[in-house]
Amino acid sequence: MTDTVPRTLYEEEHEQFRSTVRSFIQAEVAPHDEEWERRGIVDRSLFLRAGDAGLLLHATPEAYGGAGVDDWRFSAVVGEEFGRSGYASAGLSIALQNDVVGPYLLDLTDDGQKRRWLPGLTDGSLVGAIAMTEPDAGSDLSGIATKAVRDGGHYVLDGSKxxxxxxxxxxxxxxxxxxSADRHRGLTLLVVERGMAGFERGRNLDKLGMHGQDTSELHFTDVRVPVENRLGEEGEGFFHLMRNLPRSGCRWRSARCPPPKGCWPARWSTSRSGRRSGDRSAASSTTSSSSPSCTPRSTSPGYSSTTASRCTAARS
Ligand SMILES: Cc1cc2nc3c(=O)[nH]c(=O)nc-3n(C[C@H](O)[C@H](O)[C@H](O)COP(=O)(O)OP(=O)(O)OC[C@H]3O[C@@H](n4cnc5c(N)ncnc54)[C@H](O)[C@@H]3O)c2cc1C
Incomplete structure (x- = not known):
């Protein structure tokens, strides 16, 4: 694809992959987006189709059903193309799997855990999520109260997210x-799986936008989670979060900066038409509220590439 501003970050193989992602979005997302927005959730088949098209967890080693390509630029291309398309709910669903949940399950798992989860997350038969936030713990994760008490070969998990x-x-x-009570050394990561007794889903929350993204409450009542489902060591959870959150945030933000063609000119033409009709307030509200991330700085390909390069440097 050559109709985006050329950047030095990507190579030919990434641009070829960009075509695949664009075709995928047109064929598998565009026809369903309206229905998903109405239903408040994307269909699970989205993940299967994305897996089939090679859009999920590129870094999964071949032994676990992946491509074994540890190059986050492929994931950035997926993010950019979804950002460009405007299908934010489907884009977030997939980005969550690739950029937020994926790294924990790739980096912190032993061989047995990799065998259980990576093939499904990579082919889309499994959908991933990460549950940090609680009604009383958001930005300050050291305030997390959901507790897990060791009982032989299990943790007994209680709380709400x-x-x-x-x-x-x-x-x-x-x-x-x-x-444990230690604010920072007392957090542990546990994988809870669909069907575990005591694991219930609460409300699918209403939001201002991204209605097709199932942003939800989760409840855990005496859920017996096997010790084999722990990621990393007990008490190291906070440090894994501190390592992964900036990385996924960095990936996320650079991937949220679509090449200008998909966003900026469209917004400007709306703004200009507002101005032409003499309605300056309509012009500014369209630009700011319908697309808050589309600022000149965030959509600049130079800014995106610089951010992306810093991410790459930080990772190596
Ligand atoms: C669409 C959506 C999807 C989400 N997905 C997930 C998910 O998958 N998993 C998950 O765990 N969470 C998720 N979250 C939750 C999100 O991570 C939290 O909303 C976020 O961490 C902020 O927490 P909070 O909402 O409790 O706000 P608060 O922590 O109460 O913060 C409120 C405001 O105060 C500011 N603030 C907080 N502390 C300070 C401080 N010390 N100094 C200065 N300012 C401060 C914050 O910047 C913010 O503006 C999602 C949220 C949304 C809206």
Whole structure:
């Protein structure tokens, strides 16, 4: 594809992949987006089709059913193309799986855990989520209260989470739980799976936008989570979060900066038409409220590439 501003970040193989993603969005997302927005959730088949098209977890090693390509630029291309298309709900669902949940299950899992979860997350038969936020713990994750008490070969998990993306669709949920009173050294990551007794989904929350993204409440009542479902060591959860959150945020933000063609000119033409009709307030509200991330700085390909390069440098 050559109709985006050329950037030095990507190579030919990424641009070829961009065509695949664009075709995928037109064929598999565009026809269904309206219905998903109305229903408040994307269909699970989205993940299967994305897996089939090679859009999920590129870094999964071949032994676990993936391509074994640890190059996050492929994931950035997926994010850019969804951003460009405007199908934000489907885009967030997939980005969550690739950029937010994926790294925990790729980096912190042993061989047995990889065999259980990576093939499904990569072919889309499993949907992932991460549950950090609670009604009383958001930005300050050290305030998490959901607790997990060790009982032989299990942890007994109790608590509630809120605002969890992919919450209704998720089969595999990385839950941040408190295993001791120490604010930072007392958090542990546990994988809760669909069907575990005591794991219930609450409301699929209404939002201002991204109606097709199932941002949900999750409830855990005496859920017996096997020790084999722990990611990393007990008490290390906060440090895994601190390592992964900036990385996924960095990937996320650069991937949220679509090449200008998909966003900026369209917004400007709307704004200009507002101005032409003499309605300056309509012009500014369209530009700011319908697309808050479409600022000149965030849509600049130079800015996107610089951010992306910093991410790459930070990762290596
Ligand atoms: C669409 C959507 C999807 C989400 N998906 C997920 C998900 O998949 N998993 C998950 O765990 N969570 C998810 N969240 C939750 C999100 O991570 C939290 O909303 C976020 O961490 C902020 O927490 P909070 O809403 O409790 O706000 P608060 O922490 O109460 O913050 C409110 C405001 O105060 C500011 N603030 C907070 N602390 C300070 C401080 N010390 N100094 C200065 N300012 C401060 C914040 O910047 C913010 O503007 C999602 C949220 C949304 C809206």
């Amino acid at each position: 809120t605002f969890i993306s992919n919450g209704q669709n998720a089969d595999v949920v990385v839950v941040v739980a408190r295993t």
